[in-house]
Amino acid sequence: MTHEIAVIPGDGIGQEVTPAAIEVLEALDIDFEFVEADAGDAVKAETGEALPEETYELAASADATLFGAAGETAADVILPLRDAVGSFVNIRPAKAYPGIDAVRPETDLVFLRENTEGVYSGHEDRLTNDVSTLTRVVTESASRELAEFACDYVDTDDHDGFTIVHKANVMRETDGLFRDTVAEVADEHGVETDEVLMDAFATHVCLDPEQFDVVVCPNLAGDVLSDLAAGLVGGLGLLPSANVGTERALFEPVHGTAPDIAGEGVANPAAAIISAAMLVEYLGYDEEADAINEAVEATLEEGPRTPDLGGDASTEDVTEAVIDRL
Amino acid sequence: MTHEIAVIPGDGIGQEVTPAAIEVLEALDIDFEFVEADAGDAVKAETGEALPEETYELAASADATLFGAAGETAADVILPLRDAVGSFVNIRPAKAYPGIDAVRPETDLVFLRENTEGVYSGHEDRLTNDVSTLTRVVTESASRELAEFACDYVDTDDHDGFTIVHKANVMRETDGLFRDTVAEVADEHGVETDEVLMDAFATHVCLDPEQFDVVVCPNLAGDVLSDLAAGLVGGLGLLPSANVGTERALFEPVHGTAPDIAGEGVANPAAAIISAAMLVEYLGYDEEADAINEAVEATLEEGPRTPDLGGDASTEDVTEAVIDRL
Ligand SMILES: CC(C)[C@H](C(=O)O)[C@@H](O)C(=O)O
Ligand SMILES: CC(C)[C@H](C(=O)O)[C@@H](O)C(=O)O
Numbered sequence: 001m002t003h004e005i006a007v008i009p010g011d012g013i014g015q016e017v018t019p020a021a022i023e024v025l026e027a028l029d030i031d032f033e034f035v036e037a038d039a040g041d042a043v044k045a046e047t048g049e050a051l052p053e054e055t056y057e058l059a060a061s062a063d064a065t066l067f068g069a070a071g072e073t074a075a076d077v078i079l080p081l082r083d084a085v086g087s088f089v090n091i092r093p094a095k096a097y098p099g100i101d102a103v104r105p106e107t108d109l110v111f112l113r114e115n116t117e118g119v120y121s122g123h124e125d126r127l128t129n130d131v132s133t134l135t136r137v138v139t140e141s142a143s144r145e146l147a148e149f150a151c152d153y154v155d156t157d158d159h160d161g162f163t164i165v166h167k168a169n170v171m172r173e174t175d176g177l178f179r180d181t182v183a184e185v186a187d188e189h190g191v192e193t194d195e196v197l198m199d200a201f202a203t204h205v206c207l208d209p210e211q212f213d214v215v216v217c218p219n220l221a222g223d224v225l226s227d228l229a230a231g232l233v234g235g236l237g238l239l240p241s242a243n244v245g246t247e248r249a250l251f252e253p254v255h256g257t258a259p260d261i262a263g264e265g266v267a268n269p270a271a272a273i274i275s276a277a278m279l280v281e282y283l284g285y286d287e288e289a290d291a292i293n294e295a296v297e298a299t300l301e302e303g304p305r306t307p308d309l310g311g312d313a314s315t316e317d318v319t320e321a322v323i324d325r326l
Numbered sequence: 327m328t329h330e331i332a333v334i335p336g337d338g339i340g341q342e343v344t345p346a347a348i349e350v351l352e353a354l355d356i357d358f359e360f361v362e363a364d365a366g367d368a369v370k371a372e373t374g375e376a377l378p379e380e381t382y383e384l385a386a387s388a389d390a391t392l393f394g395a396a397g398e399t400a401a402d403v404i405l406p407l408r409d410a411v412g413s414f415v416n417i418r419p420a421k422a423y424p425g426i427d428a429v430r431p432e433t434d435l436v437f438l439r440e441n442t443e444g445v446y447s448g449h450e451d452r453l454t455n456d457v458s459t460l461t462r463v464v465t466e467s468a469s470r471e472l473a474e475f476a477c478d479y480v481d482t483d484d485h486d487g488f489t490i491v492h493k494a495n496v497m498r499e500t501d502g503l504f505r506d507t508v509a510e511v512a513d514e515h516g517v518e519t520d521e522v523l524m525d526a527f528a529t530h531v532c533l534d535p536e537q538f539d540v541v542v543c544p545n546l547a548g549d550v551l552s553d554l555a556a557g558l559v560g561g562l563g564l565l566p567s568a569n570v571g572t573e574r575a576l577f578e579p580v581h582g583t584a585p586d587i588a589g590e591g592v593a594n595p596a597a598a599i600i601s602a603a604m605l606v607e608y609l610g611y612d613e614e615a616d617a618i619n620e621a622v623e624a625t626l627e628e629g630p631r632t633p634d635l636g637g638d639a640s641t642e643d644v645t646e647a648v649i650d651r652l
Contacts (some may be wrong), residue, residue, distance in 0.1 A: 045411070074495065075496055103429060103532050103533070104429070119445075119462065119493075119496065119497055124494075124498065124499035124500055126499055129466070130465050130467050131463065131465050131466075132464050132465070132499045132500045132502075132503045133462060133463055133464075133499075134500045135459050135460070135462075136459060136460040136461075136462055136495055137457065137459055138455050138457075138458050138459075138460075139456050139458070140455065140456045141456050160368075165551075167445075167494055167546070169400065170401055170445065170446055170546075171445055171460055173450035173451065173452055173458045173459075173460065176458075177452075177458045198550055199549045199550050199553040200553065201549070201554045202528075202550050202556075202557060203556045203557040203561065204552065204557065205530070205557065206429050206554065206558055207429070207557050207560070220493070220496075223525045224524055224525050224528050224550060227525040227528040227529045228529065228554055230528075231529040231530065231531065231532025232532055232535050233527060234533070235529065235533060236529055249644075281521065
């Protein structure tokens with residue numbers, strides 16, 4: 001069976017780390033067909049559109065998509081692409097790696113971020129010269145779909161349960177609906193949960209990250225708190241993510257385009273390669289996914305390393321080292 | 327001139343640290359008249375109301391208010407009290423103290439948080455069984471008032487400028503209005519600014535807190551990011567805050583009611599006392615404010631210390647030590 005993979009490198013180091021991830025995928029004994037498409041600042045400069053219609057359509061029809069990064073146009077690219085793959089959850093693991101400097105080396109978290117609504121629902125108005133509004137939407141159905149996914153996730157991946165993070169003391173109706181629905185679904189599945197306010201979570205995850213494991217939260221909370229966790233593990237450079245829907249999914253490193261080093265061939269491909277491992281796992285190849293993750297971990301620990309991790313290896317050196325360890 | 331100070335100890339350790347702060351104020355050569363009032367879980371259990379009308383009225387007419395903490399009813403107490411004093415900005419310094427364990431000892435930040443709108447504007451609806459909405463409001467006038475304050479603040483307190491934190495790549499109209507207005511006001515005043523997305527701020531403040539100084543942001547961003555900074559400096563235990571309006575202001579430690587130690591006489595009064603120093607400064611007594619801050623810092627460094635900081639002193643011991651050092 002051939003898996004059609006949409007490949008959207010985007011801008012900056014997206015153009016370097018995405019091919020690296022593809023090289024790793026090509027080294028596996030899996031039948032992929034890669035179809036490349038444009039998105040981001042560069043294509044916008046050329047055509048006026050950050051996300052050409054055919055790129056959207058490709059992501060909406062491929063079995064899975066591998067995305068790199070986009071610059072100024074990031075929101076114009078990634079939000080519609082999440083929609084193209086029908087993604088309702090954004091999976092963001094944030095763990096520290098042995099041998100890599102981290103503010104909190106004991107951090108090992110997975111965020112399951114609601115991926116369609118909240119303040120991202122996008123209805124804004126300028127009511128008067130003075131007043132602007134944004135309608136934040138929370139639905140029971142989206143909360144339920146996320147919660148069902150979270151219950152499956154903790155069962156399959158062998159976690160004790162999950163923490164619901166919200167701000168229902170202020171957003172009583174909307175985050176109240178989110179919290180109550182997620183807790184109720186977990187209860188139906190016999191999955192244990194606890195809950196923490198999003199501000200308290202920010203304090204406590206710094207003080208003692210080990211008290212948390214799987215975190216289920218609304219869209220903006222997931223955005224900010226997973227980036228906070230990225231800070232605790234040493235930066236965005238090593239974090240992968242998966243935007244998962246019912247029929248397809250999109251995988252992307254959490255980092256951006258890194259304009260300061262783009263084009264020099266020294267970008268760290270680890271996050272893109274780990275994102276590719278998530279893609280492989282999503283398609284059902286657990287062993288191959290494990291093999292990639294182990295090869296990346298060994299390479300992070302033993303080298304070669306790119307300059308962001310204190311080494312002087314190139315993107316290509318690291319990619320080859322990972323492939324050699326498969 | 328007599329200054330009328332509303333004193334609202336609230337619940338839990340609020341009942342212990344607020345009297346400690348009053349003791350310190352009484353040791354100064356300033357003419358205060360303290361008027362106490364109830365708020366919080368205990369008064370709700372008795373009367374059905376977390377914030378009795380007369381408490382609201384007192385805060386709305388006193389020159390300044392010193393608040394302790396409230397339990398489950400925190401939002402029902404503090405949000406109306408911010409309104410009672412007409413507060414448009416919440417000042418939240420977050421700095422690490424010498425001798426106190428901190429994840430990031432080099433942290434020294436001040437958050438100037440918009441204090442009236444954003445998702446706190448509070449218009450929520452359950453549109454259907456499935457759909458709930460919240461209307462997030464951002465006005466040019468509130469953004470301008472905050473920005474004028476921020477410009478004064480950095481001038482008076484001798485900072486180089488400030489960082490605007492927002493999420494205008496997603497909340498284009500609302501946070502766009504916030505960002506543009508704040509930047510424009512700063513420009514009019516010749517104050518330098520830079521801007522960072524709120525998720526990126528969460529990463530970068532962990533990796534390198536020294537790159538930030540004064541942070542100006544919308545309401546929820548200020549809530550979450552100041553609590554994140556609290557985590558970096560070692561917890562909420564030492565953080566003061568000021569809710570400032572045009573004619574009055576309310577001061578409160580950022581910590582909560584600490585039910586696990588309430589009633590034992592060992593709560594750390596430092597945050598309440600530093601909040602009282604902010605009150606004294608607000609009333610125009612800069613020297614006295616400095617004296618309190620220096621006395622607290624010396625006490626934190628040299629002791630005595632309460633159990634949360636590894637000591638075995640009581641609230642009263644620490645309070646007396648601070649007064650002795652005035
Ligand atoms: C680019 C931006 C719209 C996006 C988000 O806010 O979701 C990014 O921060 C992310 O987390 O993937
Ligand atoms: C209690 C709650 C409503 C409040 C807030 O969200 O503002 C608190 O977290 C704070 O930061 O003072």
